[in-house]
Amino acid sequence: MDSAALLDLLGNENRRRILRLLARKPCYVTEISDYLGVSPKAVIEHLRKLESAGLVESRVDDQRRKYFHIARNVRLEVTVSPYGFASKSAYPTNNGFDITTCRHLSLDIACDELDELGDLLQALEELEQLENELSLAQRWVQSQLYDVLDQISESVGDGPESRIYADLLATIRSEPKSVGELRSELDVPREIIAELLESMADDGLVRRTERGWELTTT
DSSP: OOHHHHHHHTTSHHHHHHHHHHTTSOBOHHHHHHHHTSOHHHHHHHHHHHHHTTSEEEEEOTTOOEEEEEOOOOEEEEEEETTEEEEEEEOOOOTTOOGGGOTTOOOOOOGGGOOSHHHHHHHHHHHHHHHHHHHHHHHHHHHHHHHHHHHHHHHTOSSTTHHHHHHHHHHSSSSOBOHHHHHHHHTOOHHHHHHHHHHHHHTTSEEEETTEEEESOO
16 A cells, blocks of 8 residues: 555554554444444444555454454554655565575574474564664664765755755665656756756766766766
């Protein structure tokens, strides 16, 4: 699901409360209505939107009572910084993913080889600790990333457009990009990007090639 649409969907407090409730147990409409303190009609409308987004599914029991439950795992990441606003949704990897290919991550938990309850509970504790460590590591990486972007901004000037300079340099550092591609990625008017690139070219920072704009140095 598109992250912007997911962010909009979860912007409603009652829908977030429904998901918190369903994360504990499947519920039918009356239960959710009592929990939220809103009418069943409103609950049905919230559930319809959550179902359309693929976050919630339903099943009918032997008494023909319709239960709703969360359909899948999804992670929504939102970044707000001086360098931009971004959001992305991420879904769990499939079981065939080889986590050892993440060369910056050290891990020694073989969950697929566990079958005893005690071992599974131990693995659960270790994975929860890892999740916390990864969260701390991500915050550290973001801090370092923004420090580097600050230094790049300072290296090209201290004017109001220095951050756009930094974004341009960072965007074309790995491969040439056209003005149109840069406009799409940075969400900056085409005229401003073209003007800045020409200025940076005069300073010897970038050059225009047949494939697009690229750095003159690495």
